Amino acid sequence: MGAPSRTLPMVAVKEQLTTRRLLPASLVRAEDGGVRCLACTRRCLLHHNRAGFCSAIENEHDRLISTAYGVVAEASVTPIESKPIFHYLPGSQVLSLGGLGCNLRCRFCQNWEIAFRSARHAGGLSTPNLPPEKAITLALEQGAQGLAWTFNEPSISPVYTADCARLAHEAGLFTVYVTNGLLTQEALSFLGGWLDVYRVDIKSLDAVFYRRIGATDRIAEVLPIARRAQQEFGIHVEAVTNLMPGLNDSDEHLTRLADQLILQLGEQVPWHLTSYVPYAFMRDVPPTPPETLARARQIGYRAGLHFVYTDSVTDQESAHTRCPMCRALVIERSPGRVIACGLDLSGACRSCGTALGIVTAARHHQ
Numbered sequence: 001m002g003a004p005s006r007t008l009p010m011v012a013v014k015e016q017l018t019t020r021r022l023l024p025a026s027l028v029r030a031e032d033g034g035v036r037c038l039a040c041t042r043r044c045l046l047h048h049n050r051a052g053f054c055s056a057i058e059n060e061h062d063r064l065i066s067t068a069y070g071v072v073a074e075a076s077v078t079p080i081e082s083k084p085i086f087h088y089l090p091g092s093q094v095l096s097l098g099g100l101g102c103n104l105r106c107r108f109c110q111n112w113e114i115a116f117r118s119a120r121h122a123g124g125l126s127t128p129n130l131p132p133e134k135a136i137t138l139a140l141e142q143g144a145q146g147l148a149w150t151f152n153e154p155s156i157s158p159v160y161t162a163d164c165a166r167l168a169h170e171a172g173l174f175t176v177y178v179t180n181g182l183l184t185q186e187a188l189s190f191l192g193g194w195l196d197v198y199r200v201d202i203k204s205l206d207a208v209f210y211r212r213i214g215a216t217d218r219i220a221e222v223l224p225i226a227r228r229a230q231q232e233f234g235i236h237v238e239a240v241t242n243l244m245p246g247l248n249d250s251d252e253h254l255t256r257l258a259d260q261l262i263l264q265l266g267e268q269v270p271w272h273l274t275s276y277v278p279y280a281f282m283r284d285v286p287p288t289p290p291e292t293l294a295r296a297r298q299i300g301y302r303a304g305l306h307f308v309y310t311d312s313v314t315d316q317e318s319a320h321t322r323c324p325m326c327r328a329l330v331i332e333r334s335p336g337r338v339i340a341c342g343l344d345l346s347g348a349c350r351s352c353g354t355a356l357g358i359v360t361a362a363r364h365h366q
Contacts, residue, residue, distance in 0.1 A: 070128020098151020165194035
């Protein structure tokens with residue numbers, strides 16, 4: 001959706017900065033034998049000179065250090081719809097940033113070249129290639145309205161993303177976390193006041209599934225954290241489920257997931273159902289057929305969700321937004337174009353006045 005992304009050159013940095021930053025006290029806990037990291041639900045207990053599973057946090061003399069502060073492996077301007085995020089400033093552009101490392105090891109990861117790469121030695125850099133001030137300058141120079149952390153898991157770099165987010169707000173930019181949802185309550189407390197959008201990947205409610213495809217089963221807090229982000233911090237939340245044939249696409253599984261989305265996040269939360277593409281180390285699973293996307297979309301609607309989207313190339317209607325009350329077309333999406341044709345300034349349906357939970361520019365600046 002929207003304009004195609006364009007990869008940007010990294011900004012040259014003259015200042016003598018360091019890629020190593022101390023984690024805040026709220027994200028560490030001293031214990032016998034080491035220091036426990038509270039940035040994600042793995043809660044790694046780190047001994048001296050050991051890094052966590054993500055490789056981005058290390059114990060240095062009983063202090064936890066973020067090892068790749070300001071190290072960006074991917075930077076590009078992309079439409080917000082590509083995240084996918086459909087109900088926050090439709091048609092806007094974001095500077096999308098990705099770093100090194102991840103707290104999952106999804107065998108099908110589309111960005112495994114950077115997500116699986118160790119962040120411990122900052123990719124060989126001694127100084128940041130995109131410190132926060134430069135990230136904001138780059139976003140403004142490129143005409144982006146927001147800053148998004150994506151491509152790898154942003155919560156493993158809490159200090160960098162928080163510093164960027166503070167400056168982004170000062171510059172009038174909105175902020176987006178594209179996350180696997182494995183934040184802790186402590187991490188959300190640290191970051192929540194600086195985030196505008198929380199796009200959470202919910203692959204399944206089944207811990208065994210996560211263990212099989214991502215190397216963790218600590219998923220119990222994914223939806224509660226998203227709910228707290230929405231309810232306590234007023235962050236706009238959207239959910240994504242990648243449909244993997246034979247793994248997480250059964251009627252029973254999708255019904256349970258839709259029911260939990262409504263229970264935790266409400267019937268207006270947008271649910272994006274995306275196609276699985278064989279990639280990386282899981283090429284044995286076939287791609288998602290269009291009929292699975294259509295079936296899953298209907299399951300979401302039957303459960304009571306108001307907005308269920310797919311990326312089906314055979315059903316363009318599944319990308320549009322219609323009012324759940326009067327069925328008027330309120331946002332039309334096609335390749336290269338997003339038209340908010342039926343929204344009023346408050347994000348409500350222009351035809352019948354139903355509030356849709358869509359954040360428009362007018363609402364964003366209130």
